[in-house]
Amino acid sequence: MVRHKKIKDVAELIDFFIDRHNRIRDRKNFPHKKVEFLVRMLFNSKYLGKGWYKTTHLVYSAKKDLAFKFGNKEAIKRDRRLYNKLPKTIRNKHFAKIYWFTKYCMLQKYGIKTKINKIGLLKMKRIGNKYGLRDIKPDNIREVSGNLKIVDATLKGF
Secondary structure (H helix, E strand, O other): OEOHHHHHHHHHHHHHHHHHHHHHHOOOOOOHHHHHHHHHHHHOOEEEEEOOOEEEEEEEEOOOEEEEEEEOHHHHHHHHHHHHHOOHHHHHHHEOOEEEEOOOEEEEEOOEEOOOOHHHHHHHHHHHHHOOEEOOOHHHEEEEOOEEEEOOOEEOOO
């Protein structure tokens, strides 16, 4: 079991590794496979999946299961902007809580994949539209602490 602080320390180490890797190799591509190997080795994590820009691993923390996401800095920056744009009063009510961000990583509450009916999906889309979110689809909605929450979205215009 790992604490949030240790996970963040490792994430900052991963940021350093990626910057160093890109500087030495003079690359712009994100080294997903190398970072994935590091995450598995350092956290004994479980691979959950890969989207267009980010890869997600399940990390077992001292108190709860967490989603450790990593990807290129633009994707992480977009998620930070999106999360901070949501009003604090509803941020964690409809969106899975994000604990922190680093340059290439983020830590979020883990959501269990669940079936969502058309009415539930429409409700989540309506909430997303209200706050300028798009890409609200069943794959991006999970059950977190017994409630349906958005775990990934995009701001309109980005």
